[in-house]
Amino acid sequence: MGRIEVLPSALASQIAAGEVVERPASAAKELIENAMDAGAQRCDIICDGGGVTRLSVTDDGEGMSEEDARLSLERHATSKLRSIDDLSHLTSYGFRGEALPSIASVCRLSLRTRRRESEIGVTLETAGGTQLKVTPAGLPVGTTIEVRDLFYNVPARRKFLRSTGTESSHVTNTVEGAALTRPGITFTLTRDERLVRELLRANTRAERVEQLFEQANLVAIVGERGPLKLEAYLTRPERARPGASGLWLIVNERVVRDRMLATTIAQSFGSVLGAGHYPRGVVYIDLPSELVDVNVHPQKTEVRFVDPRATADAVYSIASRELGSALSLPPSPRNRFGVRNGNQPRTPGISMWGKRKPDDEPTPDAALRQPNPADEQVVEAATVTSSSLPASSIADSAALIATPSAQSTGLVRDISEASTHSTLLIRENTAQTTSGDVRWSSLRFIAQLRQTFLLCEGPVGIYVLDQHAAAERVAYQRLLDQYRSRTMAAQTLLFPVSVELSPEQVELVEQRSEEIAAVGLDVRVRGRQQVTVHAIPRLLQRASPERLLCDLVGEMARSGGRGFSAALEHALSLMACHGSLRAGDTISQTEAQALLGALDTVDFAGHCAHGRPVVAVMSYNELERKVGRR
């Protein structure tokens, strides 16, 4: 082994840059955040060649003196942090003082800046973080940072970049994220000499969301619980997508990636979203800075909540209630992701911080179980005092997040109420797909269409039901109810069905035999790779026993040892899908009318378990308009 030597600063910066500057979009993020921290009202971004050839960010912020500009290129030089205590009250995006030098070390960078009180500005030019050239220049107030030839001196890094289109898209995404966090700033993005985004200053978040989600038909929800405030604009369930990539999570004006929060939002839709599906839209979460640690990763896209469980609990509580009333969603009786319902007691004596509290000290769970009329005042006080130095009372503030939702000021509103002067496209579109207050059993079944749809006549119009979606929803709800009440009825197969599984799956079947029996499957292990299915849930007699077992075992294997309940609900949803009336099946009048009657017993909000609408309605008025009678 050679001698240990201190690395040259240029090399150290390049290594550090690997964490901060992964691709042009991450450089754009750092530069835009610097602009926002500088108090910019306008931010113009230019991106050429995917941001590799040129990436420029110009702001009209306060600018820098020559001395500050020089220092800004030094590592760990920052104006935003003076002591370790400041970390808990950060309101700026940057604070580590390493982004700019890191970027500078892997590109040719020019920095042009002028302070309002200075008559002349300064231009700094550097290549790879060295060869600093400083020249005075006549400039407008503000700062322009231009990055050229990104990674020109780190070919290994450059190899990992994707196509120009992909990198451009990431930069666009970054700009949109920044625009969502700060509606009050005008953003423009020029890509390869073409203006592709012009987001003029907005008065509210709702306006900014509207600029970015045109015609997305979003539902707005607003609410608060303790010091946590939630504002969200989300698509309806039928527009949900697999994966959370269309869901922006913004915590304290910072775009973050947080699987738990995304999952919690999906969960708040109840059972109308399919497994792995998430709504599109934006979720703003605001809470005192001392309750969130943003110093988790140099890119600061991850945050750590002081009490993640309480945070998720609060978000779930607000979102599920408000979405439930906005979309007439069925109540989610048990959440799949470990978010605790209000009536589920915590372990006595254990606070949400994991510390044991004295027996005579009221615990947050006590408050949860016994709503306190005085909570409103307590919350207001907490909201006010949380901005004062609460290092010792962080726990108290966070605990308030978990206080009952009785005091939350959640309201559902059309987004147009949120911004009074806007003519928004985001609004409820109930006429097309939702059921309103119709009693399904009162509909008159007319005919089956293409062995797929049920055409029915109702008091206000004609209803076309997707027979599979409707039957699946009924089966799923009944399965769930039977499972929860431990009354799952099984029906024996005339002949047992032999199923080949992997040895690991067979082991899983052995380990989880009780839970498997609880969902109505009688499965016996016959060999190292063979099991036989002897009974299946009575509600799913149409299903193939092999498929039901594979659905269940597949979900169980995916969930591992934990989250069995979640896996089970996913499995039940799959099983209901595979065991219900399908498109292509003929249905008799009696069966159709029975299905309509069964829908009355299911609170399903017009959607199947995968988020698809079950019914399309055309009013007689609309029909008359279409044929020119009106």
Added chain:
Amino acid sequence: MPIRPEPPESEAELWSRARALAGLSLAQLAKDDDSNVPEKLLHAKGWVGQLLERRLGASAGSKDEPDFQLLGIELKTLPVDRVGRPCESTFVCTIPLLDVAVTEWSQSRVWRKLGRVLWIIVEGSRDIPVAERRIGEPLLWSPDADETALLKGDWDELTGIIGRGDVESITGHLGQAMQVRPKARDSHARRRGLDEDGVLVERLPRGFYLRASFTGRILERAFVLPRAR
């Protein structure tokens, strides 16, 4: 060594033995029994039933009593086709032509046999080789009130005709759940019965059979049939 257990001491024990057979083939059962599988069942009628009786510990043999005497349970094998329909009617018992008309339903052989039945379903499609046919799930059954009424109605009607000495007029069409059919090795077999005038005469032996439609309904209620999927 063939597996020949002692008679079960409880219904639960019998049930457990029967459930353990579900899914096994007749070849596997025959191997455990040290017996050969006949190529066809046409000339080995009753082979499957006897095989199962031995395996489950039935004790009555050919006596006119339930197969599991201690438990009062009759064992009935029921061959079904690929969609779960019974392939044939099910023999219940022979008819004592001389005294059947004076026997009360509650004292009848039919009721004694059908009061509690262990049905063992067996694949019966002719296109499946005998050795490969599988045993299905067992069903412990007692007729419910409706079924009892149906059986008793058939009993009353059929025994009334026999009592009148008009047995020759009975065809397989009579009876909703249960029918009377000849039960003999061949057409030369004879039992003593009465004619219309009460005179003793030699008659072709007859037996009570459950209609396939009746046993089919029992299966439909108890099982998920292959055709439903």
